[in-house]
Amino acid sequence: xxxxxxxxxxxxxxxxxxxxxxxxxxxxxxxxxxxxxxxxxxxxxxxxxxxxxxxxxxxxxxxxxxxxxxxxxxxxxxxxxxxxxx
Numbered sequence: 858x859x860x861x862x863x864x865x866x867x868x869x870x871x872x873x874x875x876x877x878x879x880x881x882x883x884x885x886x887x888x889x890x891x892x893x894x895x896x897x898x899x900x901x902x903x904x905x906x907x908x909x910x911x912x913x914x915x916x917x918x919x920x921x922x923x924x925x926x927x928x929x930x931x932x933x934x935x936x937x938x939x940x941x942x943x
Contacts, residue, residue: 862870935941
């Protein structure tokens with residue numbers, strides 16, 4: 858008998874080597890997934906803050922629109938008093 862491993866032993870050794878490699882890869886994938894979850898959470902938080910800021914801007918624009926309308930009405934009345942309106 859020879860000291861060299863048989864084909865079956867070589868295959869078994871290769872399978873065992875791959876099986877030892879898998880847990881380390883799974884750990885790295887789990888770390889990556891954890892990091893992606895944290896980053897996604899930060900992005901979602903930022904989006905939520907931007908939505909609130911946009912809602913505030915919409916309120917500001919609505920208020921300004923009302924003021925512009927009132928100023929337009931006042932200008933119309935002034936023009937009528939001064940007979941500037943055509």
